[in-house]
Amino acid sequence: MTGGGPASLGPKADRDSVRRQNLSLVLRAVHDEGEVTRAGVAARVGLTRAAVSSLVEQLLGGGFLTESGKTFSGQAGRPGTVLKVARTGPAGIGVEINVDYVTVSVVDLAGTDRVRLTEHRDHRGAPPEDVLGHAAAVAARAARSAAEQALRPVGVELALPGLVSVGTVRQAPNLGWTGVPAREVFGRAFAALEPGPGGQPLPVSAENEANAAALAELWFGGLGRVRDFLYLTGEIGVGGAVVLDGELLRGAHGFAGEIGHTVVDPRGPACRCGARGCLEQYAGQSALLRDAGLDGDAGATGVEELRRRAEAGDARAVGAIEEAGAVLGRVLSGAVNLLDPEAVVLGGIYRELTPWLAAGADRELAARVVSGLWPPEAGRLRASSLAGDAARGAASRVVRAVLADPLKYAEHATM
Amino acid sequence: MTGGGPASLGPKADRDSVRRQNLSLVLRAVHDEGEVTRAGVAARVGLTRAAVSSLVEQLLGGGFLTESGKTFSGQAGRPGTVLKVARTGPAGIGVEINVDYVTVSVVDLAGTDRVRLTEHRDHRGAPPEDVLGHAAAVAARAARSAAEQALRPVGVELALPGLVSVGTVRQAPNLGWTGVPAREVFGRAFAALEPGPGGQPLPVSAENEANAAALAELWFGGLGRVRDFLYLTGEIGVGGAVVLDGELLRGAHGFAGEIGHTVVDPRGPACRCGARGCLEQYAGQSALLRDAGLDGDAGATGVEELRRRAEAGDARAVGAIEEAGAVLGRVLSGAVNLLDPEAVVLGGIYRELTPWLAAGADRELAARVVSGLWPPEAGRLRASSLAGDAARGAASRVVRAVLADPLKYAEHATM
Structure with a gap:
């Protein structure tokens, strides 16, 4: 019993909602393809040429798409103008x-x-x-x-x-x-x-x-077909995120991914979280810099100096990063055993330090991941691509x- | 172009497949309800009374359902016989x-x-x-x-x-x-x-x-509406499983959940996995028994004796279980920070030892889970129900x- 309201409201609202969804479908098709003709969009989304043309007009009018006269080869039928998402x-x-x-x-x-x-x-x-x-x-x-x-x-x-x-x-x-x-x-x-x-x-x-950084890596990074990964970002703290089948794991309360407070040594140094011996105290930015003989508060310039020294073969710098890598490897092996991801991606300051971190971490991962799927040559531990950031x-x-x-x-x- | 095959094959196959799915729909409806009339099934699955009756006849004939003359009160319409899934x-x-x-x-x-x-x-x-x-x-x-x-x-x-x-x-x-x-x-x-x-x-x-044990807990245990949990089972080894939104997490290669080889101390005792200092070496059955002064190979009778001693207040037994609980709590805090589950369920030999394990683990969870959602009074660490097992x-x-x-x-x- 729907009462005496306007009879067309339901169907009209339905039509509006379908058109709204189709606008998104077409826009995303152009987004994903990069450059595509109307015919290409129609083939991809399964709507008629006429429907696609009407939707494209609306998206052009709204400033979401642009078109160029360039014809697109390798496509059947008459050459069409090429659609792209708007750069404005x-x-x-x-x-x-x-x-x-x-x-x-x-x-x-x-x-x-x-x-x-x-x-x-x-x-x-x-x-x-x-x-x-x-x-x-x-x-x-x-x-x-x-x-x-x-x-x-x-x-x-x-x-x-x-x-x-x-x-x-x-x-x-x-x-x-x-x-x-x-x-x-x-x-x-x-x-x-x-x-x-x-x-x-x-x-x-x-x-x-x-x-946010893990999503950037998923969307713009060099992960190829990897859809299950653990993302770590080295900063003052150590952040983490879990992506399962291309979706962020949020957890029951939205707080999943906090790998930085995994215990390394229960009698270790006090952490800002209130506990002792968390991963951050061994592999966070300040700990890394201090262990390499640099000022723990030197920030980005300190990290740059650390990388320079490691590249120059400075034993203390290399040793400090490799030791942090070994700690990271032990913590990661636990996370890998628990989650069985395809890859672990290192972002933040870890990105530039990956060669030395991996030297320390790979041994631990090879020894401790029970599936045996993490020998160094598998290349599952990798630096985030430069594109990825929060x-x-x-x-x-x-x-x-x-x-x-x-x-x-x-x-x-x-x- | 579908060639010259029998024209009715497609539609007939479609009808068969729909009926097949509807048989499952009706059987699952009776399974989930426990006892229900045909009208109740129809209301639940959204098929007509006539369609449900036909499907029910087939399921009765196949020995999947039984019916009793018992009328079901509290249901509109004429009283019907009650359906149940077959006990044979x-x-x-x-x-x-x-x-x-x-x-x-x-x-x-x-x-x-x-x-x-x-x-x-x-x-x-x-x-x-x-x-x-x-x-x-x-x-x-x-x-x-x-x-x-x-x-x-x-x-x-x-x-x-x-x-x-x-x-x-x-x-x-x-x-x-x-x-x-x-x-x-x-x-x-x-x-x-x-x-x-x-x-x-x-x-x-x-x-x-x-x-398998985690699924038993999900289907038959006392978890109520909890659909995100970590399941640990204490045996000679320590097994684990992760359930997210009511589904097992399998991981990229099917090997997720292996919490037993989380490192507790990299210089700890050798583990059968080839690494050193894994959780099993501190909280597995043999370690627990030995630490309590019992024979590490005493098996089920040893565990029974351990529980008896703990109940009697034997300091060494209580101390050993609480210490294992503290180690477990530290490892679990890492898993909880990573996954943010609603609960952790302890099965296997841990089930009977939960009061003492929790005494050790709760402190660590309260101190180390950064969300602050794991104080002992939250009751998130719990024994598996007796029903749950592999x-x-x-x-x-x-x-x-x-x-x-x-x-x-x-x-x-x-x-």
Whole structure:
């Protein structure tokens, strides 16, 4: 019994919803193919040429697609113009706030990093409001650069080194944050600098930074067909993320992936999390630098110096990285035995240090992974590709939302 | 272009396949409800009364369902007879082969353990053929007991303490097995004793024992609405399984869940896996017994004695279990940080020792799980229910296959 409302509402709403989904289907087809004709899109999505043409017109009008006169060879039928996703228009802003830097990335619909700003600054001990306010200022500068490239940011995602739940940082030991409403605080500061189109502030979301980096690796990295992997990111802390069958493992409460607090030695040094002997105390940035005879607080320049020394064959530098690698290998062997992933990807500062880390870790993985599938020659432990990082991953999550429902992000209500 | 074949083949095949699926739908509805009228089934599965009646007749004829004259109150419409899954007919045989015992369970369609045989025997050092031949003999005895109860086993599943891949035990350190084709060897021995209906041997499959036990816990245990958990089973080794959203995590190669070889101390005692200081060397059955001053090889009677002493307040027994619990807690905190499950369930010998294990483990979990969600009062670390074990889980996997496609398991081709 549906009462006396307008009879056409249901079916009309259904038609609208189907068209909305089809707009996304077509946009994603062009996104995934890179360059494709209307006929190619029709073949891929299984809609008629006529339906695809109508959807394409709407997406061209909304600024989501562009076309060029270039004909596309190797395709049956008459040559068509080639469609691509727009290099202007909707974009996502990703903001990685880490312990000693902020990186902002603006990504366009094609997934390209169009603006990238990094500022180094030690956030330890600073009030969360200051850190988030500073990040908002960097993000606002990036938004203005994006606008100069005719990009139109439609949302911001924060990537934060801690447990994030519905916009709030529940726990970020290395920042010293507990219960910080990061989304709200950042959103207020950002809206004051960038009021948004028509005074409507951009939506802000928040994610764990290792999760965002793992997604960047999945989407843009060199993993090929690998869809099950563990991602580790070396920073002041050690972040982690688990990807199973191409999806992030979130866990029962959204806190999965926290490998940095795996115990290495229960009587080891105190960790900022309150426990003792966590992985971070052996393989985090400060521990690595100190063990190599450098200043533990030297930050990015210290890491650069460490890599230079290791490349030059400095025994202490090489020894420190290999020893951290062995610890990492022991912890990873436990995670590998538990999860049986296809690969482990090392990001953050580990990316540049992988040759020496692997020298220490591979032995442990070969000896301790019971399946015997992790000998060094299998190459399952690998450096993340340069493309993968948390800010880009966070920005790309915003872009993925556009691809999933372009109509929601159209500039003009009349698209 | 579909050529000149019989035009009705496609649609006929489609109709057959739909009916096949609907038979399963109805059988599972009765299984899940326990007792239900035809009208109740129709309401649940969304088919017409007439369609349900026809499907029910076929399932009654095939011996999958029974009905009683009992009317079912609290249901609208005229009282109907009550349907239940049959307590005779199709059944599954589960065979857990562990390091010092074999347990066979025969489970009926309702999931009830109808036959259970356990034989204690040390399998270490015995040739795999002997162990599997002995297990086949116990399974054959169980099959005969089942037949006396008018049960008709339709398949056997082995549950084995190691890495199992397509019927082969790739690695079972505590049995000393490597590359043992367990399914084939067991199948041959079992077929010689139980030729099967019409001389057609029963199909045999193989699964990791902790996986089978975790499924038993999921299906029959006291987990309530928990669908994400880590399952640990204490035996000579320590087995593990990960259940995410009600499904077993298998991993990229089928070897996920192996928590027993997590490193506790890289300079610790040698483990049968070839590495040093694995969890099993601290919290496996032999280590527990030895640390309590008992004979490490005393098996089930030793564990019983350990529990008795702990209950009597024997300081050494309590201390040994609590210390093993602390080690377990440290390892578990790493797994919990990585997976963020709702609960950890302790099975095998840990089930009876949980009060003392938890005393040691809870402190570590509270201190080391960064989400702060694991204080002792949260009760997330718990003993498995008595119902849960590997043989029953394995037998139930056979039964689930029957529920998924009853027609395939019908006794008469004419059902």
